[in-house]
Amino acid sequence: MRRRQNCPATVFSGARDGLVNDISVDNNNGENFLTVGQDAQLKYWKISSVVESQQKTPAHSIAIDGIVYGVSHLSFSSDFVTCGEDISVWKPFRETPLRSYNLGTDTIHACRANPIEENVIVGCRSDRSIFVLDTRQDVPLKKVQMEAYSFTVAIEDFSLYTFDMRYMEHPVQSHQGFTSAVLDVDYSPTGQEFVAAGYDRSIRLFKARDMTSRDVYYTKRMASVLSVLWSADSKFVLSGSNEMNIRVWKANAAEKLGPLTKREKQAFAYNEKLRETYKNHPDVRRIAKHRNVPRHIFTAAKEHKLIRDARARRDLRRAKAQGLDEEESYLPQTQKVMLGDAKM
CATH class of the missing domain: 2.130.10.10 (YVTN repeat-like/Quinoprotein amine dehydrogenase)
Known part of the structure; x- marks a missing residue:
């Protein structure tokens, strides 16, 4: 894999054997990220502040039983979850998962941690079903009692x-x-x-x-x-x-991208207010909703x-x-x- 000579970025070449299924950045410090792929390995990579031409070896790698299709860090934490044959909760650099959830025989293709409620995970399976998990409990959730969150x-x-x-x-x-x-x-x-x-x-x-x-x-x-x-x-x-x-x-x-002058900000705010005021007028609504496809x-x-x-x-x-x-x-x-x- 080659990068442009004038592009100040690190290229991770030969990172995996096979497809990379998912990637997730550490939400706690932002200095590491994880990759999972078809090679059934969980790999830690260091995001260096010094620009390097290539980074070919991970900082740490863990062999996993089965293929992992998704990875997501918990909110405000270095802990993360992986999905494949089951859902697993991991601690950083730990060789085995902290906790695993067996949701049946169907493959779990995607999972994401809630950015607000740090212990809530949502995912989808190959049987066209979706699920919600709370990492503090042993079974999947159906209801959240205190406050509603949408997905x-x-x-x-x-x-x-x-x-x-x-x-x-x-x-x-x-x-x-x-x-x-x-x-x-x-x-x-x-x-x-x-x-x-x-x-x-x-x-x-x-x-x-x-x-x-x-x-x-x-x-x-x-x-x-x-x-x-x-x-x-x-x-x-x-x-x-x-x-x-x-x-x-x-x-x-x-x-408009870039810095705005005071008069530009006032003009944009005024135009937005006009659109909001007259949005239900038939001609205004027709123009606002029309899109060339x-x-x-x-x-x-x-x-x-x-x-x-x-x-x-x-x-x-x-x-x-x-x-x-x-x-x-x-x-x-x-x-x-x-x-x-x-x-x-």
């Missing part, structure tokens, strides 16, 4: 669903707009917005409680987007796509709308044939998507 999952039915940990019977909101499978999702540091990556070669930015996206980003040569990340300063969004490119986007497309997305969205309308008419006719009224026959999308609540 969002990306699903192959072209949608995302936001859940409340206290009430897991069905999602509290569905987020739509993609025309193909949704592959990744990441929240902004504020927790009020999130970004999602789609197989339809676009990324979309959603407000946490809105059904439709507030913005959609794409380029002519960008392939399917596999991963997205919201920067810690909430200013930028990073995307990794299938043609092996990383792109940096502005989280607010109209925001590629032809393949426009055509697929039009086709999906025809399919949804046809299904709605079919369900209405079926309800009338059974003697039900429209209100009794209507079932929200957030309830249609849930198959059941598995007992662990």
